[in-house]
Each structure stands twice: as C-alpha cells, then as structure tokens.
Amino acid sequence: MAKQNLLPKLFEPLAIAVLLALFIIPTLTVINLSPITRELKKTNVLGVTDSTQNIVVTKVGGIHDIFQNEELEKQDDTEYIYSTDIMKREGKKAYSKPIMTIKNTGTTEATLSFYGYTDSTTKSSHTLKIDKDSYNLTDTNKILLKPGEEKVIYLYTESQSSILFNEKLNIVLYL
C-alpha cells in the first residue's frame, strides 16, 4: 500500500492561521502606531520616575511681628518660591519662625534643594533650620527626605546692628 503524505494536510490549518495573522497583525500594528497625546513623565536615565511629584510643600503661616506677608507660590511641578517681608528689627537679636513643612509621600528617597536672596544688602544672616542643621541661604543647599518623612523648616534671622527698614526675602525650592 502506498504511503499517504500527510504533511500538506497538517500544514493546512497552520496556513489558515498564518493567513489570519497576515490580516490581524497589520491591523493591530496600525492601531498601535497611531500616536496618542499624553503629558511627558519626568524620568531619570534609568527610566524611573523621579520622586519630585511626591514632595508636598505647605506653608505654616500664622502671625509674627517680624516675618509678615508670607507667600508660597508654586511656579511649576519642580519649583516653589517662598517670600516674606522681614520687618525692621533690633540688632544682636535672633528671630525665628516655622515657615514651611515638607513631606515625602513617595516610596523612594527625594532630594530638595534651595537658596535664598533679599532685595537689600544688610549684613543680616538668614538661615533655614531643619531639625538640628542650619543652612545658609546664600548657598545652594540640599535636603534628603526619606520615604514618608516630614520636616518643618524654620526661618532664622540675626544681625549685629539694628535694621531700620523692611526687607523682602525670597527662597527658591527645587524639588
């Protein structure tokens, strides 16, 4: 009895599947290639989203004799500007006030950097106090926030001589 070649019959269902794939694959590819609109995620070189979105900055506020007209403005997702009027004050005295709270709500460590400047050239020393550390505002400083950590930022000002006019202080925070 002659042997029957079953190979073509076995290939037939496979060929039908290939034929279907020839129609389905281009259709799905064309749909997938159609671009969409989306906001650009800020990602680092490793493709991990930075934790900048996870830092919450809030103003403490309240009434103070020296620090008045406090404002905290969000410039964009990565930049905040805190401004206050430092009123005329006596020399050789230090004044301080809690001005902001920063909280890392993310699951990774986050770094926050800041610097400050005034609209006058007095010899006052303006520093930020966070926990036990002091940061001079004339330099750019960095703070590391652990996941879930919350810190209160104190503004501290001191001068040897009396200041007889009001000063405007700005602090720029980069998330």
Add this chain to the structure above:
Amino acid sequence: MSKLLRRILKISVWPAVLMIAGKLFGIIIANIVYKLDFFIDNQIEGIFSIQLYYTDSNTTILVNSISNLFMIIILAVPTIYSIIKTAIYESTFQNPRTIVKVTKLNIMNWITKDDTSFLLIFIWCSFLLVASLIVVAQTIQGINYSWIGIIAGVLAIFSIWGTIKTYEIEIDKIYPREKELY
C-alpha cells in the same frame, strides 16, 4: 496545502507589509518635515505594551492624519491600478474602441498579459477596506482630519465596488450573459 491557500498567502504578504510600512513611513516623514519630538513609552495597561505619543494634541492629530494618508495611498494605488487594468483588459474583448484608445495611450502592455486575477484584487481591496475603516473610525474619534476620513470612506466604497465588479467579470467568463450570446 491547497494551491488556492498557497496563492492567497503569497498575495497577502505584500499588502500586509505595505500597510505597516505606509503608516510607519508617514510617521517618519511627518516627524522629519515638521521637526517634531515624539516619545515612546511602555505601559502595562491595555493591549499594547509600547505606545508612541506626543505632548500636544494638535501634533498628535497631524502625525496621525499624515501617516493614515500615506497608508491608504500606498494601498489604494496598486488596488486601483489592478482594477483599471482588469476592466480595460476585459473591455478590449468586447469593444474595439478600447483597443484603439489603449494603443493611443501606449499602454498595450496592460492588455497583452492577464496577470491580475479576482483573488489579487479581492485581497488588495480587503486590505484597503480594513485600512480605510481604521481611518474612518479614527476620524469619528476626532484623532484624524475629516477630509482624510472622507477620502478613506470613498476608497472603502470604491474597494467594495471594485471587488464586486471584478467578481462579475470573472463570473461572466464562466457563465456568459444571455443577451451577449443571443
């Protein structure tokens, strides 16, 4: 494996490749001409894992429209050519005037060889129909220019009509119409 299936597979490869190539080529051309920045992101939701995106909706519509236009043109040109060629070829058998016109236009090579079949036209028309329907659907969704959607709609109707017309021609070969015989 049957000869028919083998032939269908052979014919289907080109329109399938051209459909993807047309879309891709359109995207590349739009990005080069308009100097656009595009982004590729991988996502774990939905059917597709990789998605091409733009930050501005107007840019998205522009790129999508240009790429869709390229895709349907690339598919429509060979389809229309095959349909016209078959129509002229069949017409030369019945109408001597067609032969004169074909000679004047110097396209005699169109009618010297019947290398277009119903199967070829049917497959190309199917791909053109699928591509046109995608474009029409995207026009309804508002992510494609309406005039490109209209062109795609017209081409979809044309491809259906072309398939039916070619089918009629093929049927006439087997069962000639009575009025032409008597």
